[in-house]
Amino acid sequence: MGRNVNRNIKIRIIVFTILALMLVLSAIFADKLCPFDPYQQDLNLAYSAPGLSHIMGTDAYGRDMFSRVIMGSRASILSTLALVGIIAGIGTLIGTICGYFGGLIDSIMMRISDLCLAFPGLVFALAVAAILGGGILNAVLALAVISWPKYSRVARSSTLSIKGTDFVQAAQVTGGSSVYIIFKHIIPNIAGPILVTAMLDIGTMMMELAGLSFLGLGAQPPIAEWGSMMSNGRSMLQTYPWVVLSPGIAIFISVVVFNLLGDTIRDYIDPKMVD
């Protein structure tokens, strides 16, 4: 029975990975996939309802919504992946170093992460965005500043638990340098929980990034970004619903896909782990 469940999970992982890859690829090749220039205005076509030529209709400036939604995946998906990549990387490195060496570095870094955790997430991001000003890069930075401690916590506790194991001690005895041991023995062995945390984080981060843009603190017009597209289209929810719903559904689908993938990977790596 256990084998069956495992096979089931593997199939799910493959399916969801393919779906996620499709999203990422469409973000990377967005400029090739757009049927129209997402920034080309044509006021004569403003507010066209979805139809054959514009399958998601057009917005107030007559721009093709479908092209804008595809182009928006760049700002939304790629920035999110970059964000999660950065915080997972930096957080893990800090956490591993703290766990491995302990002592003063450990205390200092953990106090700093305590401090970051003392501020409620989005509140701190709002403040950082307020200081840095609008812009997608600044929004990513703001979220990065508040999110890395989560990873360093996970990495630190995992490192502590394997520090005492035989193979790490064996490596130390045979004279491996600390850098070598950290990268060769520790990080590969704690990668599981980190990966799970990161995968489950993608959906949340995507929504928070879009939230900042929705408030006008992320992507600035005319950049196509789902959160800001929804924010700009708010007043058209009743009159021209496609302007709001297209990016809304795009966010929803992307978050669903990444969440499903994250859940499945968690089930695979550690069925008992609680998020």
Added chain:
Amino acid sequence: MNITKKMTALVLATLMGMSVMTGCGVANEESKKDENADTGKKVLIFGDTTFNAENEEANINPHDTYCGWPCVRYGVGETLFKFSENMELEPWVAESYENIDDNTWKITIKDGVTFSNGKTCDAQAVKDCFEHLVEVHERAAGDLDIASMEADGNVLTITTNSTKPTLINYLCDPYGCIIDEESSEENGVVVGTGPFVATEVVTDDHVNLVKNENYWNGDVKLDEVKVITISDGDTLALALQNGDIDAAYGMAYASYPLFENDDFVFTSTATSRAFYCQMNYNSPVIKDDAVRKAIAMGIDKEGFVNTLLNGYGYVGKGAFPETFSFGGQNVKSESYDPEGAKKVLEDAGWVDSDGDGIREKDGQTLTIRWISYPSRQELPLLAESAQATLKDIGIDVQLNVTADHGTIVAEKDGWDVYAAAFVTCGIGDPMYFFTTHCLDTSSKNRGGYHSDNIQTLADEMNATYDVKKRGDIAVEMQQEILDDNAFIFCSFLRMSMISKSNLTGLKAWPCDYYEITADLDIE
């Protein structure tokens, strides 16, 4: 199985609890409305986007920044004269005026005008009010330049330091609301002569008004008015649709189609609130005549007004709308002509040599920094539209639409084009715009524009009392700034208020000063 049942029951009970709770809320709301119906009181709930500190309307004391606007709009204060639909002066608190000599004016106050506290409003009361005004209000002090005032019964004589041909017009600016100085309170609740009395003023939130039982000018039909601040245009639309408010000022254009039916009525009028671009002469790129000309030719004013503003606006030509005798019909300005604009740039040496769609000259790319702000909903639309049309002619536009625009524009070389909204003819006289924007000493001449001609014409205007002649000079001055492409007038606001169809008497005025009046009624 037993457990499942119990749990299901629990869930159902919870859901029921929730609906009861929320249901109660609704019921409460309805019973509140019923109460009003029972007492037979006529209560108007008016949603407004402008009454907030950001807009410098933190209270309703006319002697405080722009707080005169809500004072006159909400029917608390009244000015000496009011502007008609043609922006001509009509008697209001005052009956008539007389221009004795260049610096002396004699104003006669109407008999029987009283403040809402019952006190008579005579020349002395007006004098006290103005004395306090010029003492605390810098803009008013500069506009009026009063040397002395004398009150004698109903006659107020004002002497100015310099010649002020438009003194009476200035007195009709909202800061000129007559309030009772003796009873004015600290928190911005002032006593005026208007049809309504303010009972509560909360910044950024609401103003509560009740009928002025002692109103000097007829009967007030409504019993209570509650003006609530809803800074967000979308929420305003939803609130009106939902019935939370009876009338709205500042609705988002995209929401207009929702109200184009029998349940609602629109009242609209042309105003002189211009959406214009100001050029920064401190910027080397903008200093190039060809660039300014190309920008003027590269903005699709018609498309902006007809599509992005849903037709609720007027295409701008000159500094004043065509409803004025000295308006845009008398001048020539650049119209949307992308091909022509390309040629202008080409001839001036701006060419796209690297094929990226943006022109360069002497190694400098043609990039302009466009600064604007979001609190006027038209401005972000204009910015994004201009960005696209200017890109077509090879100009790269970098937008910065921020509430923080003041800081950026204050820096001499932090910007190239500033798009803003301004009431160019708020007091019915054309000089106001030029004094504030086009002279070397103007406070809003942010881009360092200078023209010898304008300076001379301005001096001439300041010595001219004849209204017709002032108009002629205004036309000449407009043509001058348009020829220089120092300003681009994109559109004028067609101000609209939307109300439920049972509200009568709501009328939009070109000056945008009068909203809540004694004539408002709910049927």
Added chain:
Amino acid sequence: MKFVIKRLLQLIPILFAITFLSFAMMRIAGSDVVEQKMLNTGQVVSEAQLNAAKAQLGLDKPFLVQYGIWLTKLLHGDMGESYVSGKNVFDTFIEKLPATLFLTVVSIFLTVIISIPLGVVAAINQNKFLDYFIRFFSFLGNSMPNFFVSLLLMYVLGIKLKLFPIISKDASLSTVAMPAITLAIAMSAKYLRQVRATVLDELSKDYIIGAKARGVRFSATLWFSVMRASLVTIITLLALSIGSLLGGTAIVESIFMWDGVGKLAVDAINMRDYPIIQAYVMWMAIIYISVNLVTDLSYRLLDPRIRLEER
């Protein structure tokens, strides 16, 4: 008791760090506070006036001295004045805080009454239709950004069904409903999965199986131990998510025009009203850590095992 004192002592450096960071952040951002303030009042100022004003505000002193002065004032409840409204920041903040707390409490209440029953039902029906059904909706709720949910609720409940008023000018049960539901949807989606997991865990424990074998009425056992276990889970989660909840209110408040500190902060950010932003960040952090403290303490009351582990 010793534990309580220890936890309180630990708070002191954190509080210092929070105030210092809030102060430093806003100093960096609002370096030209005075200029900003004067520009906002529309005055034209000279260099000399500027320097005089800076000196008056103590801005010419060393950074740490400024911090000291600021902190002293802070302890007396003086956080300066808003650049925009000119009003006392502390008073403004305190005035708006109850609305936010009300919203937070109502949404937590909704979350608890949605997620506990649904989580328990899902667990009892593990891998049956009802379980999948509930989990499916929890998944949907988890994948919708709260601003999207807000817009949909406004449209459906406000405009189409006219159940609730759109604008929330006064805090009442009917006005708080939509913003609270928005916040509760995302949270319940997350919590009910945790409750389900906890209940499943609890049900598989020996004592439950034993109780069943002894013929103890299943429902009584379930009620008592399972509820306590899931309550601990919920409290843990609430503590963990109070941060995102407080941040989340910012978006939801500004969409529904809920007159709380979240909307105040978003407006202030748009206006670069640094004193307000500073107050917001600092107080939110303080509220946040206080809630965490209370949670820590309440665990120990609810779950004796934690107390034992500590020894």
